[in-house]
Amino acid sequence: MTGRITIVGLGPGDPRWLTPAASEALASATDLVGYGPYVGRVPEQPGQRRHVSDNRVELDRARFALDLAANGARVAVVSGGDPGVFAMAAAVFEALETGDPAWRGLDIHVEPGITAMLAAAARVGAPLGGDFCAMSLSDNLKPWEVVEKRLRAAVEADFVVALYNPISSARPWQLGAALTIVAETRGPDTPVILARAVGRPDERIRILALGEVEASLADMSTMVIIGASTTRRIVKGDGDTPYVYTPRSYGVRA
Amino acid sequence: MTGRITIVGLGPGDPRWLTPAASEALASATDLVGYGPYVGRVPEQPGQRRHVSDNRVELDRARFALDLAANGARVAVVSGGDPGVFAMAAAVFEALETGDPAWRGLDIHVEPGITAMLAAAARVGAPLGGDFCAMSLSDNLKPWEVVEKRLRAAVEADFVVALYNPISSARPWQLGAALTIVAETRGPDTPVILARAVGRPDERIRILALGEVEASLADMSTMVIIGASTTRRIVKGDGDTPYVYTPRSYGVRA
Numbered sequence: 399m400t401g402r403i404t405i406v407g408l409g410p411g412d413p414r415w416l417t418p419a420a421s422e423a424l425a426s427a428t429d430l431v432g433y434g435p436y437v438g439r440v441p442e443q444p445g446q447r448r449h450v451s452d453n454r455v456e457l458d459r460a461r462f463a464l465d466l467a468a469n470g471a472r473v474a475v476v477s478g479g480d481p482g483v484f485a486m487a488a489a490v491f492e493a494l495e496t497g498d499p500a501w502r503g504l505d506i507h508v509e510p511g512i513t514a515m516l517a518a519a520a521r522v523g524a525p526l527g528g529d530f531c532a533m534s535l536s537d538n539l540k541p542w543e544v545v546e547k548r549l550r551a552a553v554e555a556d557f558v559v560a561l562y563n564p565i566s567s568a569r570p571w572q573l574g575a576a577l578t579i580v581a582e583t584r585g586p587d588t589p590v591i592l593a594r595a596v597g598r599p600d601e602r603i604r605i606l607a608l609g610e611v612e613a614s615l616a617d618m619s620t621m622v623i624i625g626a627s628t629t630r631r632i633v634k635g636d637g638d639t640p641y642v643y644t645p646r647s648y649g650v651r652a
Numbered sequence: 653m654t655g656r657i658t659i660v661g662l663g664p665g666d667p668r669w670l671t672p673a674a675s676e677a678l679a680s681a682t683d684l685v686g687y688g689p690y691v692g693r694v695p696e697q698p699g700q701r702r703h704v705s706d707n708r709v710e711l712d713r714a715r716f717a718l719d720l721a722a723n724g725a726r727v728a729v730v731s732g733g734d735p736g737v738f739a740m741a742a743a744v745f746e747a748l749e750t751g752d753p754a755w756r757g758l759d760i761h762v763e764p765g766i767t768a769m770l771a772a773a774a775r776v777g778a779p780l781g782g783d784f785c786a787m788s789l790s791d792n793l794k795p796w797e798v799v800e801k802r803l804r805a806a807v808e809a810d811f812v813v814a815l816y817n818p819i820s821s822a823r824p825w826q827l828g829a830a831l832t833i834v835a836e837t838r839g840p841d842t843p844v845i846l847a848r849a850v851g852r853p854d855e856r857i858r859i860l861a862l863g864e865v866e867a868s869l870a871d872m873s874t875m876v877i878i879g880a881s882t883t884r885r886i887v888k889g890d891g892d893t894p895y896v897y898t899p900r901s902y903g904v905r906a
């Protein structure tokens with residue numbers, strides 16, 4: 399087969415975070431496939447076809463992309479952030495595994511991007527400076543008990559925790575439940591970062607204490623980063639929003 | 653103060669992974685500060701000063717950079733991968749917190765980059781497609797008991813685990829000990845990715861089963877990704893190295 403698929407990470411919004419390798423992959427594609435707002439971020443190019451879908455049909459979109467490639471297209475599947483982190487890459491491989499065996503002869507690549515937690519962390523300092531976990535809070539694809547178990551394990555082992563997909567209109571209570579679990583172990587002063595739409599014109603970053611965070615402060619465009627017990631604030635000279643960072647060192651050296 | 657520091661992520665080796673924002677930050681700096689091989693990746697520019705150090709003096713290097721900025725320089729602290737993930741950003745904020753109070757008036761930014769685990773994951777498929785943890789296996793800055801506790805918690809809660817700094821001549825046994833802990837819970841067929849020097853000319857990626865991984869197969873340039881119980885291989889049409897991915901879904905929906 400001569401077709402090719404590249405699953406391309408656009409990074410989180412700001413085009414200056416799109417890597418040259420990702421730009422090249424987009425420019426050389428005959429077909430773009432993806433969620434409308436992501437495809438909309440790619441400059442239009444004469445002769446390049448754009449196949450836009452909504453955000454809830456990832457597996458169908460992946461199958462569609464594989465089928466296009468099997469018919470000879472050079473397909474770029476566009477993904478926000480990094481395609482491998484709670485985005486399109488896993489959907490494409492799931493479609494590959496369960497789909498037409500001929501698809502396994504396709505040339506499939508993943509082009510990495512800046513994932514939201516890295517951009518959010520960079521905006522406030524270095525909250526991911528120690529060991530950390532990244533979790534999707536969505537229970538659309540896994541039972542809530544799994545989310546709970548993982549979150550509890552992460553907090554008890556004192557990882558910094560980055561939460562993707564914290565809340566949506568269809569999942570209104572999960573973030574509140576997660577914050578309650580975290581508060582069983584972490585103190586009310588623990589820094590929590592709510593980073594909304596990082597790198598987009600409507601970006602808003604807030605640094606709060608765990609005790610004052612309410613789920614209603616987040617929406618589906620928000621990345622939530624919860625500090626470990628060692629995560630610290632540094633007050634700036636102008637008394638403005640502090641820096642937040644997690645030191646590399648932990649406790650007393652054995 | 654008029655000085656400025658940007659801690660810049662170069663990404664993992666391949667210049668096509670350097671973001672335009674990072675390129676701009678490097679080009680506009682009067683001074684580059686960093687570990688020699690990283691500074692060496694930045695194109696030389698007339699009039700720009702280069703301050704090169706070895707890799708073991710992160711805090712000294714951070715203080716030096718802050719001091720330069722306090723004297724009016726526009727400093728770029730260069731970091732491999734993403735500066736916020738086991739790299740220079742946390743060191744700069746630690747130096748800031750414990751150093752000259754006047755430094756808090758400086759303009760300090762972090763410019764994110766592609767961190768090694770994202771590039772390594774992209775090379776093989778989507779192994780980070782589910783919830784995952786990122787840990788440094790170095791016990792230079794934290795007691796080994798903390799590493800052990802976190803690793804055990806991560807494995808028991810069935811996170812994919814990405815290990816940074818797995819081994820060095822000064823830390824020869826830690827990776828072996830970590831693999832033993834993982835094998836208490838994960839089966840011998842669990843996919844393990846050893847991704848060495850991703851994006852560099854000497855890149856080498858291996859996909860092994862947990863039962864066949866030996867610590868001696870990794871070195872200090874290796875990123876280790878250990879699959880969760882759900883992480884799967886997909887055999888390619890040509891029977892070559894398989895894809896590895898972690899499905900987004902987990903178990904039966906509650």
